[in-house]
Amino acid sequence: MLKRKCDRCGKKAAMELPYGPHYFCREHFLHFFEKRVRKTCRTNKLVKPGEKLLVAYSGGKDSSVALYLVNKIFGKSNKVEALLIDEGIKGYRDCALQYAEKNCKAWGIPFTRVSFKKEFGFTMVDVMRKTGAKKKIGSTCAFCGVLRRRLMNKYAKKLGMDKLVTGHNLDDEVQSILMNVCEADLSRLVRLGPIAGISSIKGLVPRIKPLWESPEIEIIAFAYYNKIHHYEEQCCPFKWQAKRNTYRAILNQLESQFPGTMYSILSFFRQAKPKLVEKKREVKLNSCKECGEPCSGSTCMSCKKIMEFKKK
Template sequence: MTTISKSKCGKCGNAFNDDKLYFQKHSGVKFCEECFIKDTKRKIRKNLGKDILKNHITIAVGISGGKDSLVMAYVLNEFFKQIPNSKIIGIMVNEGIEGFRNDGIEKGIKFCEKFGIEYHIATFSEYIGANLDEIVNIAKEKNMTMNPCSFCGVIRRKILNRVAIEKKCDYLAIGHNLDDISQAVMMNYIEGDIKKLAILGKSSNSDKFVKRIKPLSKIPENEVKLFADILKMDYHKAPCPYSCLSYRSEVSDIIDMLEEKHAGTMYSIVAGYERLLEHLEVPGDITLCEKCGEPSALKICKVCSFLKDLGLEKNSKF
């Protein structure tokens, strides 16, 4: 006769089969599914704070259809549906990656319709006259050395910001988890880019820039996935075909190795950065791009610079 091993949940104290418990390595605590969901929501609520969770707030939520964006939208919707005169609005950006993005958009639409969330879809083609696949081909023809993620990230963020402004949103929620934040910090450390480190943790006060919030920034990626799986969320699982080409993926592998050997490494990276951030000032006055008029650390923002190099500036709505 097989004996099933049982252990107690470190929160509620109830006994469960070991395969029904999640062991959180960095804390040494075992969670049952119910307590894990509650604890994750508690961390997200604490991360947001009272200044955000209040009346008369509209949050734009960047939705890709992946686990991070859907978990973020699920929790924010749960919080804000209890607060009068406040709501969230989903924004989906279709970059135009063949065989990849459409599934994510479909998952995002189904999610928003299921939970009654207003949503809007914007495309690269609509804003700059070309999708990402076309941009990659143009860059190759022009022998430009930047990888696709360099183009995609800044253009996507600019579109999200533009739509959030149009919808009069107070904040723009981005689904970056703890892994993403620790990777961004380490990339800038390695590159010695102190300016980016300062900007990474602080927002511009310009009325042309919607303040970013990152509700999942204290939640590791594996826990975001577990949250989504426990709630049986239908999320887009395929990785972006261009992601393997990015410098970030190399940094991610290094941090994952350290996290495996030294549980809590990612928390330490981010905690150290937050302490350092107290002593960093956002560089001077944030100037406005001479082309599009939006906040930029340079005279010409990266998007406008990219579009000029690609020969797409005449098609741009920016």
């Protein structure tokens, strides 16, 4: 039990944030957390007045908190809706999406539910069966990600939304930064940030991350203290994210030994990114001849992969 008192009111602290260090009671922790999310949105100009926001909602802790706060902060001035994507992983995604539907209804947020099965004719379980789980762990996970982002972009446009909101948190982002550094992948590295991808491309709806500066552990606490019900299972049962989990463990160890490490890495990235981006290239994109989504060649990555898969 914490003996320290809340920094703000002197009541018994419920939370200790070692990087501050901060001590907060429940109420002042919630206030602190929400204020930081507002600051992330404001300083990075994530949302402009009147923009319509589509939140990619899985039913897990991150997207639950993202949807809850985006709706709380912008729900009165901006249109906020949710997109639920069912990859067809029984016992996992269908369970998570039950939470998602329940919360949308409870919070009065309109939602659209789409599925891989209906959109592409197969589920991720079919993909696993055909490609064989063990050998292609990384690429299967990437395939799933490509398809999810494709549906997100498709439905954002279809529903007339201006921005896509994802639940990526501080831990996710710092893991990605470190992974790209360790793999010397500069082009992927510079695509990270609170606004993902190259936001100025026509036909691509920008993806924003309001939880960019929110540590995972605090998201769990925020959901708990606010009684936001969410699906608790963290990882996909196929455990495609083996590599990321190694980075997660290393970063967690660094953070516990040297509190504030994750914020330092984020700060380093923030300072380095402008210097790493080559002067703005005019990116010209074509429309994919299969699906019409923007792409650099004649057929987009997701269509190529889908065709590859269907041939097998």
